[in-house]
Amino acid sequence: MDGRDWKKFLFPYEQAVEELKVKFKTLRTELKSSEEYAPIEFVTGRVKKISSILEKAKRLNVPMDQLEKGIEDIAGIRIMCQFTEDIQRVAELIRERRDFKLVYEKDYITNKKESGYRSYHLIVEYPVQTSLGMKHVLAEIQIRTLAMNFWATIEHSLNYKYKESKLPEEVRKRLSKAAEAAYLLDLEMSSIREEIVESQKMFEDNSNHVSRVLNYIQQLYFYHRVREAAQFQLRFNEIWEKEELWLLEELSHELEAAIARAKNEAPK
Numbered sequence: 001m002d003g004r005d006w007k008k009f010l011f012p013y014e015q016a017v018e019e020l021k022v023k024f025k026t027l028r029t030e031l032k033s034s035e036e037y038a039p040i041e042f043v044t045g046r047v048k049k050i051s052s053i054l055e056k057a058k059r060l061n062v063p064m065d066q067l068e069k070g071i072e073d074i075a076g077i078r079i080m081c082q083f084t085e086d087i088q089r090v091a092e093l094i095r096e097r098r099d100f101k102l103v104y105e106k107d108y109i110t111n112k113k114e115s116g117y118r119s120y121h122l123i124v125e126y127p128v129q130t131s132l133g134m135k136h137v138l139a140e141i142q143i144r145t146l147a148m149n150f151w152a153t154i155e156h157s158l159n160y161k162y163k164e165s166k167l168p169e170e171v172r173k174r175l176s177k178a179a180e181a182a183y184l185l186d187l188e189m190s191s192i193r194e195e196i197v198e199s200q201k202m203f204e205d206n207s208n209h210v211s212r213v214l215n216y217i218q219q220l221y222f223y224h225r226v227r228e229a230a231q232f233q234l235r236f237n238e239i240w241e242k243e244e245l246w247l248l249e250e251l252s253h254e255l256e257a258a259i260a261r262a263k264n265e266a267p268k
């Protein structure tokens, strides 16, 4: 292939990468506005360099007329997430999409690579509208946490630096240790996230109980149970001052019973 042939060959891949980047960035914005929290932190993409395509074709024994099928990452998208849990959420969103077809998935998170590499990969077939008609190209979508990305970026550049001479054993061992540290960092972050979600839920439960109790007290006043309502109000104030909000659930049950009694005894 000469320069012009390569340009023609790579054009649909360039279009696919540009379109996919826009789509995932838009998805992030959309999720952020609807759910306050987006499982996507940022998105990057690239078209593989000609030298890298040739190198890989040689390494994998892919003939030049089979590049489209034989090399799956000529178009590459990378999606970075804050937490490990976000990765499956993003993968699920990709599986549900109808604007491209999922070909297969590679889970290097459950089964990390020998190097220590962790990431979730999806190979998709993306339709590109060109001036010559529709063309379907393969694209690789890598989903990873910020910690996984940090490790992979450094490991990639070290491998690139050493290239032919291969990584010295000492460096390889250290990279393996660093991979373990990145894994532990992801674990720690996940447990912090769980704690935050838990405390947010507790806060929501408590504020629901507060508004329910205050509403019930109002209802008692409505049924002219002034003294009873004032007693409940005092108990509520005490719970509030002592910050013993877990007692509100019990108080709200007692109030429900008091309202039921008041309803029964109210003149018809």
Ligand SMILES: Nc1nc2c(ncn2[C@@H]2O[C@H](COP(=O)(O)OP(=O)(O)OP(=O)(O)O)[C@@H](O)[C@H]2O)c(=O)[nH]1
Pocket: 072, 073, 106, 113, 115, 116, 117, 121, 151, 152, 153, 155, 156
């Ligand atoms: N930094 C880093 N990236 C990796 C590693 N293994 C895989 N990757 C990335 O994941 C892509 C796909 O790798 P694989 O799933 O192993 O498939 P492959 O296309 O046959 O890739 P090769 O590993 O190059 O044979 C690669 O092109 C890299 O971008 C690794 O050990 N370190």
Ligand SMILES: Nc1ncnc2c1ncn2[C@@H]1O[C@H](COP(=O)(O)OP(=O)(O)OP(=O)(O)O)[C@@H](O)[C@H]1O
Pocket: 044, 045, 046, 048, 049, 052, 056, 073, 075, 076, 077, 078, 140, 141, 142, 156
């Ligand atoms: N799916 C992807 N999305 C975004 N960037 C990628 C993707 N895959 C690789 N890259 C980045 O593109 C640059 C060039 O990588 P290149 O394609 O030459 O090698 P590779 O994909 O890491 O390895 P291989 O040739 O073995 O597949 C690197 O910075 C790499 O991190």
